[in-house]
Amino acid sequence: MTEGAMREPTFLILTALAARAQHGYGILRDVEEISGGRVTLRAGTLYAALDRLCTDGWVAVDREEVVDGRLRRYYRLTNEGTAKLEAEVKRLQAHTRVAAQRLRTRPSGGIA
C-alpha cells in the first residue's frame, strides 16, 4: 500500500524548516514567502500541524528562548522528516516531469 500525497501546509512547513530551525512566527512568514504570498498560514493551523508532526517524529523542538518576556520555541526537521520531505520532492518532480512532457506532445501547443 502506498502513502498518500503530503498536504500543502505540511509540505510548506517542512520546507520552511529544511534549511534551519525556526520559531512559530518565523515559520508563518517563511511559508508566505516560499509560496509567493499564495498561502497564508494562521497560528491555529500551524500549531495543529506542528502537534501532529512532532508526534509523528518528523519535527522536533530544537531550543527555547525568552524574547521580550515571551517564550519562543524553535523547531527543526528530524532525519525522518527530512526523508519524508525528500520523498515528497521526488514524487512531485516525477509528476511535474511527466506533466511537462505530456503538455509538449499536445498538438495544439505546449508549455512556454
Next chain:
Amino acid sequence: MNDVERRYRRLLRWYPRDHRERNGEEMLGVLLADARDRERPGRRETLDLLWGAARLHLRRIVGVDGGFDRRDVLAILSLLAPVLMLAAAEQDLYVLGAWLRGGGWVTSSGSYLASDAALWAIWLAVAVLAVVGMRRVAAVGAWLGTAGFVQAVFVELQDTWSFRLWTTMNAGWVLLGALTAVALTWSPGPARGRELVGRWSMAVLATSVAVPLLFGLLDGWTEDTLFTTAWEALLALGVLFFGALVAAGPWSRVGRRAGLMLLLPAMTFVPVVVAQAGLVPHFMYSLSVFEATIIEAAVFAGVPVLVVLLALGVIPRAMRRGRRPVA
C-alpha cells in the same frame, strides 16, 4: 495585559489542557506578533483557532496521534477478530447441548439452531480463511456474516423487554463483526498481523475462545441455565477477553489499540448493567417495539464505540503528559 491579549487567551482556552500547558504561551506570542496593531482577533483568525482546537480535541479523542501505523492495528484485527467472533456462538452451543441431550427445548430449538447454523458456518469459514491467509474471500464472508448478525440482532424484533435486552447484548458482537470485515477488506492482512503479534498469539486466543464455548455446551448438556452463576460468567468472559488482550500483544502501541478494539463485545455490558440496575428511562416502556429497538440499537452499539474511542484517546494524552518541554 491589553484587550487583544485577553481575547486571544480566551480563544486559547478552547484548546486541550495538555496543549495549552505546553504551547499556550508560545502560541500567544505568535498571535500577538502577527496581530501587530489589531485591536481584536480577526474573524478568519478566530475560526482558524477554533478549528485548530477542535482538531486537537478530535485527535486526542480518537487517538489519531500518529507514531504508529493504523493499518497495522487493522492487520492484527484481521487475524484475531475472526477467531474471537466464534466465541459469540456460546449461546447456540448451549441450545445445541440441550438439543443433543433431548431436553425440553428439543422441539423449538431445532429450528432455532438451523437458522443460526448457517451464520456460524460462515464465521467459521471466515476464521479459517483468515488464519490460512485467504483474506479476500474471508472479507466477503465477514461482510455476509455481519449482515446476518444485523438481521438476527436488530431486525428480528422480539416482543418482550427481557428478550430484546438479551438480543441487544449482542450488539458488541455485531460491531466486532463489522470491524472484522473492515480489517479484512482494508488492512495489509492477517499475514502482517501474524508478523506483529507472533506465532503463539493464535494459540492463546484459540484456547481463550474455547472456554466460553465449552461452558455453553456443557451447561446445555446438563440442562442448566447458561452461565449458572455470575462467577461462571465472569470466569468464562474474563478468560476470553483477557486472552484476546494478551493475544493482541499489549507490549506494543498497535497491540494495545487492537486489544482495546477486541474488547468491543465486552463494552456492551455497560448498558446491560445500567438496564439491569433498573435505570432504564421510564418512557422506554411506552414506546412501540420498533421505536424501542431503534433506541436500544443506538445505545448498545453507541456506548461500546464511545468507550473504545475515549480509551484510545487516553493513551496518547497520558503519553503527552509524560513528555515535558525542554527547560
